[in-house]
Amino acid sequence: MEKIEKLEKVAFLGLGHMGAPMAGRLLAAGHPLTVWNRTAAKAAPLVTGGAVLAASPADAVRDADVVVTMLAGPAAVASVAADAVPAVRTGAHWVEMSTVGPDAVRELADRLGDRVTLARAPRSSWSPTPR
Numbered sequence: 001m002e003k004i005e006k007l008e009k010v011a012f013l014g015l016g017h018m019g020a021p022m023a024g025r026l027l028a029a030g031h032p033l034t035v036w037n038r039t040a041a042k043a044a045p046l047v048t049g050g051a052v053l054a055a056s057p058a059d060a061v062r063d064a065d066v067v068v069t070m071l072a073g074p075a076a077v078a079s080v081a082a083d084a085v086p087a088v089r090t091g092a093h094w095v096e097m098s099t100v101g102p103d104a105v106r107e108l109a110d111r112l113g114d115r116v117t118l119a120r121a122p123r124s125s126w127s128p129t130p131r
């Protein structure tokens, strides 16, 4: 029997130096991808590659199985979450990758309640242990 693999629909919010290439990898892997960035022009290469550009964070997440935020800091996360959280569907998963402290993550978790699972996966600086 033919195996049918369904890839999750991903909404990616924040297409800065980190977010844009990460979103590109998701697109290359075949995920249906909707993107949003405060400066919409930065989404152009991803749209050319097949991503859908949303007009707002809420529009980006409405249909998503997985939401990824990769934003500058706590204020950006709070601002984006205020718009997006009411629109995210129950049962979705939210991966918060911005480098923000526990207070910002707790605030996001409180907004999401138990409708949406939240994974914290900040990009932190890493350097190899000297040998």
Ligand SMILES: NC(=O)c1ccc[n+]([C@@H]2O[C@H](COP(=O)([O-])OP(=O)(O)OC[C@H]3O[C@@H](n4cnc5c(N)ncnc54)[C@H](OP(=O)(O)O)[C@@H]3O)[C@@H](O)[C@H]2O)c1
Binding pocket: 013, 014, 015, 016, 017, 018, 019, 037, 038, 039, 040, 042, 070, 071, 072, 073, 075, 076, 079, 080, 097, 098, 099, 100, 123, 124, 125
């Ligand atoms: N770059 C690195 O090597 C590195 C390493 C470790 C950790 N990090 C962390 O990773 C995260 C992203 O870094 P980055 O290098 O991608 O930063 P970046 O290039 O400055 O991108 C920041 C993103 O946040 C958005 N943003 C900023 N303020 C906003 C607001 N008020 N509302 C909505 N969106 C807002 C920006 O939108 P616009 O495009 O409109 O400005 C952009 O999409 C940060 O938390 C950073 O500390 C980065």
